[in-house]
Amino acid sequence: MKQPILQVQQLNKSFGSKQVLHDISFTAQKGHIIGLVGANGAGKTTLMKAILGLTSAQGIITIDGHPSSFDHHEILKKVGALIEYPSIYPFMTGRDHLKLFAKGANQSQKIQSVIHDMHLTKYIDRAAKKYSLGMKQKLGIAMAILNNPELVILDEPMNGLDPQANKELRLLIKAKSQAGTTFLISSHILSELQKVADELLILDHGRIIQETTMKALLAASNHYLVLSTSDDVLARKVLTNAGYQLTDNTELKVHVGAKANLEPILKVFEQHDITVLDIQHRDENLEDSVLKLLNKDQLEVEGQK
Structure with a gap:
């Protein structure tokens, strides 16, 4: 080097x-x-x-x-x-x-x-x-x-x-x-x-x-799907029951892996006659990632006291 x-x-x-x-x-x-x-x-x-x-x-x-x-x-x-x-x-x-x-x-x-x-x-x-x-x-x-x-x-x-x-x-x-x-x-x-x-x-x-x-x-930060459906209230309920982590109370924001597999989500919606109107992929930005690291470090520091 x-x-x-x-x-x-x-x-x-x-x-x-x-x-x-x-x-x-x-x-x-x-x-x-x-x-x-x-x-x-x-x-x-x-x-x-x-x-x-x-x-x-x-x-x-x-x-x-x-x-x-x-x-x-x-x-x-x-x-x-x-x-x-x-x-x-x-x-x-x-x-x-x-x-x-x-x-x-x-x-x-x-x-x-x-x-x-x-x-x-x-x-x-x-x-x-x-x-x-x-x-x-x-x-x-x-x-x-x-x-x-x-x-x-x-x-x-x-x-x-x-x-x-x-x-x-x-x-x-x-x-x-x-x-x-x-x-x-x-x-x-x-x-x-x-x-x-x-x-x-x-x-x-x-x-x-x-x-x-x-x-x-x-690349190591969190990835999300932000969904708009024909019935967001029902969609939130069925996704939660199916084990998905929803991270926002104002929009249908689902925490997913780096390579999001939409098929299981679409199947859950199909079973409940929910139509997907829009899908957006959203990643954590630098600010989100840094704040998460700093908060984690702060907890560790406090835990050592």
């Missing part, structure tokens, strides 16, 4: 007597998009700050084969980041911000390219104090990707973005990942993260409770 662009080994972090990260270990391969998911206070931002050398932690962090830490982070030149809120100077224009952060050769070309990629042209020469939340967010992301870093760490990048800007950001992240850039993205907007992430790290109480691919998590 190729050397990972990021490797985190047994990372621990405490604030006073409170431990907020517990033996965090994972790797990120070149060109992968990794979603970092968890409830508020799970340790996501602290983990990102530790990787970026913004806070001290115990453990080993390696970026492109080189160690990085709070007091030794030369390798972070290869990393771009947006953590919490972008650092915006109100009386500087967006372009001036980019000029301030541009490094290396071809700076003007880099600036113009990121202005185009992030759709900043209309307001890039305005003072940042006139920017909306979404404009500031887009500028912050632009600063993170400006110097074509090999690793980009984004904390809640979709905050303040409208649906069109979200779509544009998704397409840009995917294009850059295909060109070899690795992304570690924390977001509470799981519907957006589902559309872009290849892999997932799910944190709870400072621990990784699951490390998986998006495809594997969704």
Whole structure:
């Protein structure tokens, strides 16, 4: 296997007597998009700050084969980041911000390219104090990707973005990942993260409770049939009597396996003169799957007390 662009080994972090990260270990391969998911206070931002050398932690962090830490982070030149809120100077224009952060050769070309990629042209020469939340967010992301870093760490990048800007950001992240850039993205907007992430790290109480691919998590999630019939009240009764699990009181939603076999259900309906008017297949989304894992972990934590 190729050397990972990021490797985190047994990372621990405490604030006073409170431990907020517990033996965090994972790797990120070149060109992968990794979603970092968890409830508020799970340790996501602290983990990102530790990787970026913004806070001290115990453990080993390696970026492109080189160690990085709070007091030794030369390798972070290869990393771009947006953590919490972008650092915006109100009386500087967006372009001036980019000029301030541009490094290396071809700076003007880099600036113009990121202005185009992030759709900043209309307001890039305005003072940042006139920017909306979404404009500031887009500028912050632009600063993170400006110097074509090999690793980009984004904390809640979709905050303040409208649906069109979200779509544009998704397409840009995917294009850059295909060109070899690795992304570690924390977001509470799981519907957006589902559309872009290849892999997932799910944190709870400072621990990784699951490390998986998006495809594997969704494949293992629950599947349902949502039915509309000529007599939904009777249909609910006969399905329940036949041993089917109905999961909703407002619609006829039947829990089934990944490969739903309709024939037994249709036979039950035929026996009671029930006509099927419509059938929809519905899968759990990322939010459903994550909440189920977090609830399960919470029960286990409480059971250990």
